[in-house]
Amino acid sequence: MTLRQTPEAIDWHALRELRDLFLAAEPVERPYWVSRDQLDAYDRTLGERIGWKWDAVLTELKARNWSPPSRKLTDFGCGTGIAVRRVLHAFPGAFDEVILHDHSAIAMGFARERIQAEHPGTPIRLGENEIPAEGVVLISHILNELPPEKLAELPEVLAKADALLWVEPGTMACSRALIAAREKLRATHTLVAPCPHQGACGLLLEENAAHWCHHFAPAPAHAHQDPFWGHFRREMNLEIGPVAYSFLVTDKTAKPDAGLSHLIGKPLRVPKYLRVLSCQESDIAELVASRRSGSVYRDLKGPASPALYKFERRKNRIVGGEWVGNGE
Ligand SMILES: C[S@@+](CC[C@H](N)C(=O)[O-])C[C@H]1O[C@@H](n2cnc3c(N)ncnc32)[C@H](O)[C@@H]1O
Incomplete structure (x- = not known):
């Protein structure tokens, strides 16, 4: 598939509506993906910025000598599959099955095509209608959209995963939700990142109540010169980078780092x-x-x-x- 729209062809109005929906941080009941053009426009813009966050997380995991403990890779709420593509790129040959899950069938289809185009020959399965937790589980920017009952189920389901790589916006609400999941998951998993220790999160102390765990991922140098991203900045009223993110990586078998x-x-x-x-x-x-x-x-x-x-x-x-x- 080689669908790539020029900046002029992108429906920026629809993209701004999507941005506003994400910023509203309200649970969504129905899929909002309506066309391949919309998915493509997201993938080139808001999705690509999420890709920069994944690049920063994956760089950190490599710096910590982490490697995937399973050959199965699952993406829950896959959207256009940006997280899977970044992980396959960072760990070539490490996976022999990808499982995609999203409540939007059109998004799963788009993600499958994009993954196949970038990583030909990768076997891809589309997940059934439940929260999947097979092998290495990826979650990216879904926290704000889940209804409370599904959110409450997540840590128990995720405890079955061999490893979890979870990336969200760098807001206080997302960070605090990730910390809550961290506190549950540390019973079954080693905390790989960002945490430098396995104890209770220090941000839970009252004296740290004003802080939240967030970080900044740089945009690649070329983006600052690229007319496409200039267009993006004007149309979306969003800076190109650095982009704020919160994240959590846990693993059932990894050895904890010390002294960091x-x-x-x-x-x-x-x-x-x-x-x-x-x-x-x-x-x-x-x-x-x-x-x-x-x-x-x-x-x-x-x-x-x-x-x-x-x-x-x-x-x-x-x-x-x-x-x-x-x-x-
Ligand atoms: C903001 S998008 C992020 C997509 C992708 N993970 C990324 O990082 O680019 C959130 C995705 O979660 C999906 N989603 C929302 N609620 C869901 C649910 N209850 N079950 C499965 N997927 C859901 C949406 O369809 C959408 O594709």
Whole structure:
């Protein structure tokens, strides 16, 4: 399938309506996908930005030496299949079956075609009408759309998965819902990311009630020069990037990492120093970095993505350390 619309041919009005529906964050009762053109327009724009979030998550998983524990890959609420395509690209040859599930038949059909076009020969099965939890389960941007009863069922069903990769918008509500799922899943799964420890989430402490676990994925450099994305920005009134996301990765058999820190949100620039909110096994703390922190200051200032570090601390000052988001 080679359907690709020019920016002029895209129905931007319909895309803005879709954006507004997503921002409203209300449960949706019926599928809203109505045509292949609409799915294609989503896939090139809002879906592609979600792809950048997946790229950041997958980079982090590689930096943490994670690899898929099962050869089955399931996408729940697959839409156009952007999550599956990014995962197949990041782990070539790792899967021999893809299971797609969505309450929209037209979306599943579109996702299947796109996956087959990008990853020819991948066996694809369309899931039955229940929440599937086979092998490595992907969930992407579905939290806001599920009715409360389905949302409540999720952690118990997901406990059966070998691994779970779940990416959502970087809002407080989505982060808090992921934290609630995390607290249930840590009974059966190792917490792989973003968490640097296996204990209760520090954001559940009252003193951290104003914070939420979110991160920023950069847009690829070429997008900033690409006239298509200029068109997108004007039509959609959305910045190209970085895009905010929250996520959770769990795995039944993975060994937990030790000694890492994960930043929450963006570093705050103050003249001559930076303030960062950092999560580690010992605490969630506001830390201060300056030139005296050594080479890690440059990465914090960047800021580098994914925001995974090893810090040397003296109380709340970063006195050394390194960015480990590239796995080196
Ligand atoms: C915002 S889209 C995200 C699509 C895709 N996962 C992505 O990240 O681009 C949400 C998807 O969830 C699907 N969905 C919503 N409620 C659902 C339900 N109860 N069961 C299955 N799929 C559902 C929608 O049809 C839609 O494809």
